[in-house]
Amino acid sequence: EVQLVESGGTLVQPGRSLRLSCITSGFNFRDHTLSWVRQAPGKGLDWVGFIKSEPYGGTTEYAASVKGRFTISRDNSKSIVYLQMNSLKTEDTAVYYCCRRLPLSRGYGMDVWGQGTTVTVSS
Amino acid sequence: DIQLTQSPSFLSASVGDKVTVTCRASQGISSYLAWYQQKPGKAPKLLIYAASTLQSGVPSRFSGSGSGTDFTLTISSLQSEDFATYYCQQLNSNPQFGGGTKVEI
Numbered sequence: 400e401v402q403l404v405e406s407g408g409t410l411v412q413p414g415r416s417l418r419l420s421c422i423t424s425g426f427n428f429r430d431h432t433l434s435w436v437r438q439a440p441g442k443g444l445d446w447v448g449f450i451k452s453e454p455y456g457g458t459t460e461y462a463a464s465v466k467g468r469f470t471i472s473r474d475n476s477k478s479i480v481y482l483q484m485n486s487l488k489t490e491d492t493a494v495y496y497c498c499r500r501l502p503l504s505r506g507y508g509m510d511v512w513g514q515g516t517t518v519t520v521s522s
Numbered sequence: 523d524i525q526l527t528q529s530p531s532f533l534s535a536s537v538g539d540k541v542t543v544t545c546r547a548s549q550g551i552s553s554y555l556a557w558y559q560q561k562p563g564k565a566p567k568l569l570i571y572a573a574s575t576l577q578s579g580v581p582s583r584f585s586g587s588g589s590g591t592d593f594t595l596t597i598s599s600l601q602s603e604d605f606a607t608y609y610c611q612q613l614n615s616n617p618q619f620g621g622g623t624k625v626e627i
Contacts, residue, residue, distance in 0.1 A: 434617070436566075436619075443609065443619060443620075443621050443622045444558075444560075444566060444609055444611075444619040444622070445619065446611075446616070446617040446618060446619065449617075460616055462616065463523075496565055496566075498565075501571060505571055505572060505575070506553060506554055506555070506556065506571045506572030506573070506575070506613060507554060507556075507571075507613035507617075508556035508568050508570075508571030508572070508577075508611070508613065509556070509558075509566075509568060509611075510568045510571070510577065512565035512566055512567070513565065514565060515565055
């Protein structure tokens with residue numbers, strides 16, 4: 400069974416840092432692009448960024464709202480993807496989801512999602 | 523950046539109704555569009571990818587159509603378990619979600 404399990408969400412003060420983890424299982428991790436998507440309380444879905452698969456160099460892309468503050472990385476030996484969040488702002492408060500991206504041949508949709516982890520940025 | 527305009531934002535419907543949600547992109551995105559269903563407190567679920575391909579396990583009452591800038595999600599006969607919020611997402615460039623459509627009783 401394909402699974403994604405996020406962890407690391409907590410209450411953190413503005414300006415501080417936090418790292419989220421997404422432990423995956425049940426598929427060939429190295430061959431898949433992984434994304435982070437967030438959802439602020441009562442709001443819609445907001446794409447954060449992705450990290451490409453190992454064959455595509457593991458390069459990253461980010462939404463403008465987090466570029467320069469957030470960094471996505473992956474450990475292919477452990478099948479884990481990370482989201483390092485620095486200089487956190489109150490508007491970063493959200494449930495953060497990790498999700499797997501389909502390949503180009505299937506239009507890049509996100510077919511498997513974790514359960515989410517909650518980040519609250521508040522003083 | 524490509525903008526997605528999803529409509530309507532809210533939709534009241536009854537069991538058995540045919541429901542249509544539209545998604546318009548600010549520029550052409552070929553068929554790089556997906557649809558998701560989200561229920562309260564749950565992660566989104568992929569319904570449709572590549573604009574019109576039904577994800578495995580999704581009931582056939584769901585269908586998607588369109589290409590370029592205009593896309594549609596149709597539920598042919600609404601069931602009680604379909605009351606949820608639906609999102610479109612473009613994947614032609616850095617991904618972007620539509621604002622969502624809440625389908626209510």
